[in-house]
Amino acid sequence: xxxxxxxxxxxxxxxxxxxxxxxxxxxxxxSEISEEFINPLPRAVLRPNTFMILNGxxxxxxxxxxxxxxxxxxxxxxxxxxTNWPGSIxxxxxxxxxxxxxxxxxxxxxxxxxxxxxPEMIKVPGKPADILxxxxxxxxxETQVWLNGIALKTIEGQLIHVGEYTSFSYxxxxxxxxxxxxxxVRIADTMDADIPRGKQESHIYKRGGIWxxxxxxxxxxxxxxxxxxxxxxxxxxxxxxxEDNLVRFNITIRIHDPGLYTIRLNVYDKKGKELMATSDxxxxxxxxxxxQRLVLAIPDALHWSVEEPQLYLLKAQxxxxxxxxxxxxxxxxxxxxxxxxxxxxxxxxPLYLDGILYQPGEATYEEIKKHMYAMKKxxxxxxxxxxxxxxxxxYILADRLGLLLWVEIPSPHRSNVKSRQNHKEELFRMxxxxxxxPSVVIWSLYNEDWGAQDIATNPETRQYIxxxxxxMQIAQPQFLVVDxxxxxxxxxxxxxxxxxxxxxxxxxxxxxxxSSLDQLLQGENVxxxxxxxxxxxxxxxxxxxxxxxxxWGGFGFVDYGGPHxxxxxxxxxxxxxxxxxxxxxxxxxxxxxxxxxxxxxxxxDAVTGELKVPEGLLxxxxxxxxx
Numbered sequence: 100x101x102x103x104x105x106x107x108x109x110x111x112x113x114x115x116x117x118x119x120x121x122x123x124x125x126x127x128x129x130s131e132i133s134e135e136f137i138n139p140l141p142r143a144v145l146r147p148n149t150f151m152i153l154n155g156x157x158x159x160x161x162x163x164x165x166x167x168x169x170x171x172x173x174x175x176x177x178x179x180x181x182t183n184w185p186g187s188i189x190x191x192x193x194x195x196x197x198x199x200x201x202x203x204x205x206x207x208x209x210x211x212x213x214x215x216x217x218p219e220m221i222k223v224p225g226k227p228a229d230i231l232x233x234x235x236x237x238x239x240x241e242t243q244v245w246l247n248g249i250a251l252k253t254i255e256g257q258l259i260h261v262g263e264y265t266s267f268s269y270x271x272x273x274x275x276x277x278x279x280x281x282x283x284v285r286i287a288d289t290m291d292a293d294i295p296r297g298k299q300e301s302h303i304y305k306r307g308g309i310w311x312x313x314x315x316x317x318x319x320x321x322x323x324x325x326x327x328x329x330x331x332x333x334x335x336x337x338x339x340x341x342e343d344n345l346v347r348f349n350i351t352i353r354i355h356d357p358g359l360y361t362i363r364l365n366v367y368d369k370k371g372k373e374l375m376a377t378s379d380x381x382x383x384x385x386x387x388x389x390x391q392r393l394v395l396a397i398p399d400a401l402h403w404s405v406e407e408p409q410l411y412l413l414k415a416q417x418x419x420x421x422x423x424x425x426x427x428x429x430x431x432x433x434x435x436x437x438x439x440x441x442x443x444x445x446x447x448x449p450l451y452l453d454g455i456l457y458q459p460g461e462a463t464y465e466e467i468k469k470h471m472y473a474m475k476k477x478x479x480x481x482x483x484x485x486x487x488x489x490x491x492x493x494y495i496l497a498d499r500l501g502l503l504l505w506v507e508i509p510s511p512h513r514s515n516v517k518s519r520q521n522h523k524e525e526l527f528r529m530x531x532x533x534x535x536x537p538s539v540v541i542w543s544l545y546n547e548d549w550g551a552q553d554i555a556t557n558p559e560t561r562q563y564i565x566x567x568x569x570x571m572q573i574a575q576p577q578f579l580v581v582d583x584x585x586x587x588x589x590x591x592x593x594x595x596x597x598x599x600x601x602x603x604x605x606x607x608x609x610x611x612x613x614s615s616l617d618q619l620l621q622g623e624n625v626x627x628x629x630x631x632x633x634x635x636x637x638x639x640x641x642x643x644x645x646x647x648x649x650x651w652g653g654f655g656f657v658d659y660g661g662p663h664x665x666x667x668x669x670x671x672x673x674x675x676x677x678x679x680x681x682x683x684x685x686x687x688x689x690x691x692x693x694x695x696x697x698x699x700x701x702x703x704d705a706v707t708g709e710l711k712v713p714e715g716l717l718x719x720x721x722x723x724x725x726x
Contacts, residue, residue: 141236141319141464141491142266143535144333144429150324151218153282157184157317159191162208162285172210173245173283184211185236187461188288188316209316211284217276220325226423227328227356231271236319237488238286239263240294245283249275254332254353254388263288263315264295264488264509265528270326288315293518295525295550297486297509298458304512311696314461319490327425328355331362331417332388336534338577339433341446344400346433348393349534350415354384359420364395367412375400375411402446403432403537405480408501410537432498432537438579438598438645443685445503445540451719452686454481454505455702456650460695462705464490469708471496474692476710477702478718483649483688486510486546497538505541505688506533507584511550518550519563526567530575542571545583547603548630554587555634561589568596584649586628590638599685600640601649602628609671613678619646620682645685651675652689653700668702669712680719689717 140150158178160167167176182191188209222228233251235242242260244251251269253260260267290313292301299313300306336349348364362380367373376397401409410430417425435446442449455474459467467490474482482497483505497504508526511518526544533539544567545551554560564582571580582589582596585603589596602619604627606612615627622640624632633640652675654668672689679687693701702712 140322142333142532143491143495144335144427146324146326146330146333146425146427148325150322151215152320152322153213153215154184154320154322156181156213158212160210161192162210165206165208165287167208167210167285173250173285174248176210176212178210178212182211184213184317184321185319186316187314187318188286189313191316206287206289208285208287211286211317213282215280215282215323217278217280218323218325223423225421228273229325230328231273231276232268232324232326233271233282233321234266234268234324235260235321236266236490237264238267238284238317238319238321239288240315241287242267243285244269246271247275247277247281248283262295262525262528263318264525265532266319266491284317286316288313292512293515294521295509295511297488297507301512306696308697311460327417327423329353329360329384329417329419330425331415331427333427334531334535335413335415335427335429335431336531337431337537338575339435339537341402341433341435344397344433346395346397346431348395348413348415350391350393351531352382352384352389352391352417354386354389356419357385358383360384361418362391362393363416363418364393365414365416366395366397367414369410369412371412397433400433403434403498403501404446405450405501405503408432408499408537410498429535430495430498431535434537434540436540436577436579438685441642441645441683441685443579443599443645450480451680452481452503452647452688453479453717453719454483454503454647454649454686454688455479455717456483456485456688456691458485458487458691458693458695458698459489459493460487462693464492466706466708467493468496470692470703470705471500471502473703473708473710475500475502476714477712478715481505481540481686481688482692483507483541485691486543486549491532494533494536494538498536502538503541504536504539505543506539507543507546510545514551514553514557514560516559519560522550523563523567534575534577539578541579541581541599542575543581543584544568547585548583548587551583554583554589555630561591561635564589565591565596581649586630586632588633590633590635592636593638595633595638595644598645599647599649600632600644601647602632603650604628604648605651605653605690607654609674609678612675616648616678616682616684620684642683646683647685648679648687650688650690652691665711669716672712672716676717 159180159182160178188207240263252258253267290302292303298311300310304310306312330353332351332353334351338347360382364378366376368375376395378395380393403409410432412430414428437444481503486507486509544564548554551560568580568582579598581599581601584601604615619627654671693703693705
């Protein structure tokens with residue numbers, strides 16, 4: 100094992116080596132037992148090295164006048180507070196200001212600093228020396244990092260990393276490392292409506308109702324690890340062709356020493372003991388980073404489904420001409436998702452989507468786990484993660500539980516050229532890290548026109564959305580894609596530029612609910628949702644597209660005529676669900692899983708994970724199927 104010495108993490112990896120697929124049983128109890136051993140870091144791909152998590156107490160200063168760069172705080176600064184990483188800027192501000200309730204309204208800049216001792220690096224004779232890599236699970240919106248006063252650039256070459264929902268890394272030059280090292284981080288964010296922010300408040304949408312307090316800054320783990328100079332990066336895209344049991348792996352290779360290499364793919368059974376398939380791929384590689392598609396046949400493979408979430412273990416190795424190996428591993432599943440006619444098909448079988456809307460907000464990963472198990476108990480087979488960035492371990496958990504996930508790009512709050520470019524970059528960052536998981540089946544580009552308010556009138560906005568839809572169809576065929584969830588779907592030459600015709604339909608009146616569903620399936624476009632369902636060229640609905648009621652309920656809101664106790668709510672949900680299942684509808688998403696700020700319509704206790712309503716309430720198994 101290459102790397103530096105950390106006993107506790109060596110024990111963890113030894114356990115994983117002895118039990119490479121520990122706890123991947125269908126049983127929820129076994130999943131709960133094994134969770135901490137599956138992935139100690141917030142990412143899908145592991146490498147058999149050692150690491151040092153740098154969470155904990157950091158020195159902290161709020162840069163109210165934004166003078167830190169000018170005054171050279173990265174060269175030396177007397178910090179006036181301490182705070183814990185991870186944690187949001189908002190939490191750190193509250194602590195620094197003595198727990199006052201005031202929040203920032205325009206720009207916020209925070210500086211963080213800590214020291215770490217240089218880990219012992221093990222050198223292998225004849226093998227290129229390993230590199231010490233610094234990684235942030237998520238941090239931002241703008242993050243700048245210095246080591247011993249020297250500015251670092253990300254592996255992608257950014258002096259300032261932009262984005263706050265995905266991970267990024269730095270290779271640390273051994274020439275600037277010292278026995279005791281000073282790590283300095285500057286995090287800046289604004290209320291700029293042009294940057295991806297989901298439901299966090301901005302200059303345009305202020306906190307209250309469905310708009311929430313910002314939650315940004317040092318929001319996820321930071322760690323050091325050893326990596327090989329020539330290696331496979333910790334990201335793997337997976338596309339499967341279930342009819343032929345073929346899997347297409349999209350691998351990212353990073354090379355410092357050009358030459359001849361071999362990539363070896365080994366796929367094991369779920370216990371990691373039986374070799375299912377193997378193949379070598381010789382490559383000539385130049386210095387730099389390269390993406391490479393590799394295809395492997397896995398004879399007799401079982402397919403991943405909500406009933407049987409079958410996973411396999413991939414060990415991918417980069418082998419240099421001297422025989423030295425750099426390895427990564429991840430679990431994956433073979434599955435096919437398709438929108439065909441009136442239904443959604445999983446592995447060529449029609450499946451009704453019993454969904455629920457989920458807004459984790461400031462929930463910890465431990466709380467998220469409780470919520471996921473509770474949603475499974477509710478009878479859901481689909482969770483729509485609503486327009487937010489989340490701990491990526493949620494995807495691993497869904498893979499093992501057999502929960503389908505619908506993910507969304509956190510949207511800007513304004514429509515213009517700049518916001519569309521920011522949106523595109525956020526999409527690409529998310530895709531590079533989420534493409535491993537069989538549980539992720541649906542992506543929304545936008546939601547209810549947020550960040551695309553001119554979608555009905557601006558051809559440039561519609562063209563951008565169509566371009567991204569076409570890109571996803573070609574480059575990411577393992578996903579279904581929704582152009583603008585809820586209404587204002589784009590029609591071009593009579594064809595929808597969305598795989599699903601999704602509708603947000605809220606009404607406290609059961610008779611109105613019935614008539615709206617009937618009108619929808621008769622092809623009426625206006626008067627169903629808040630805005631027309633389709634815009635652009637004429638579109639004639641003949642039930643050739645799956646219809647998803649992607650938001651409904653909201654019965655915790657008195658304004659919606661919502662019940663005042665859980666029993667009444669459960670009874671109303673049952674009546675509404677029965678009407679859905681009587682019709683040719685492909686699925687639905689109830690709003691919502693847990694309470695968040697002013698939205699008090701959750702079915703699950705956000706702290707304990709206990710259900711407020713009976714188990715199985717949202718399951719289509721209670722109703723006769725029309726498939």
